[in-house]
Amino acid sequence: MARVGRRRVPATTTIEETAVMHTAIAEIEQAQTRSDIPDFRPGDTLKVHVRVTEGNRSRIQVFQGVVIRRQGSGSRETFTVRKVSYGVGVERTFPVHSPSIDKIEPVTRGRVRRAKLYYLRDLRGKAARIKERRDNTGG
Numbered sequence: 001m002a003r004v005g006r007r008r009v010p011a012t013t014t015i016e017e018t019a020v021m022h023t024a025i026a027e028i029e030q031a032q033t034r035s036d037i038p039d040f041r042p043g044d045t046l047k048v049h050v051r052v053t054e055g056n057r058s059r060i061q062v063f064q065g066v067v068i069r070r071q072g073s074g075s076r077e078t079f080t081v082r083k084v085s086y087g088v089g090v091e092r093t094f095p096v097h098s099p100s101i102d103k104i105e106p107v108t109r110g111r112v113r114r115a116k117l118y119y120l121r122d123l124r125g126k127a128a129r130i131k132e133r134r135d136n137t138g139g
Contacts, residue, residue: 029075034097040079042067042117043110043130048081048094049102060102063092066110066130068117070096082120084128089121109133 040046048063065083068091072078077096082089094101110130120128 032075032097036103037096038104038106040067040070040104040106041109042069042115043112043133045107045110045130046081047105047107048092049105050094051100051102064107065090065092066117066120068120069115082117109135 044067045065046067049060050063052059052061063081063083065081068080068082070077070079075097078093079096080091080093082091084090109132111133112130
C-alpha cells in the first residue's frame with residue numbers, strides 16, 4: 001500500500017492516476033454546478049421555488065424561510081431553510097445545484113454573527129427575529 005496524503009491507496013494505483021481521477025471528478029462536478037444561484041448567507045430570508053412532481057403532473061411550490069446553515073462545497077453544497085407553519089417549525093434541506101430547484105429568490109438579508117443558526121430552533125415569536133443587514137453601497 002502506498003500513501004497519498006493521509007489515505008492508503010493500493011500499490012497498483014500511482015499518484016499520477018490519482019491526480020487524473022481528481023481532475024475527472026472536478027470536471028464532472030463543474031458541469032453540474034449552476035450559475036444562476038444568487039449570493040446568500042445564513043440569516044437571509046429566501047423564497048425557494050421547488051419543482052414538485054405528483055403523478056404525471058408537475059408544479060412549482062414556494063418554500064419561504066430563514067437560511068439556518070450552508071454547508072459543503074462544489075456540486076455537493078446544501079443549505080437548510082427554516083420556517084414556522086401553523087405553529088410548527090419546519091426545516092428543509094436543499095442541494096444548491098439541484099435541478100428540482102426552479103429558482104432562489106432573496107427576500108431580506110439578515111445580520112447574524114454565526115455560520116450555523118441552530119439556536120433559532122429554541123426561540124419563539126419576537127425573540128426569533130433577525131436584524132436586517134444594510135448594505136454600505138452609496139447609491
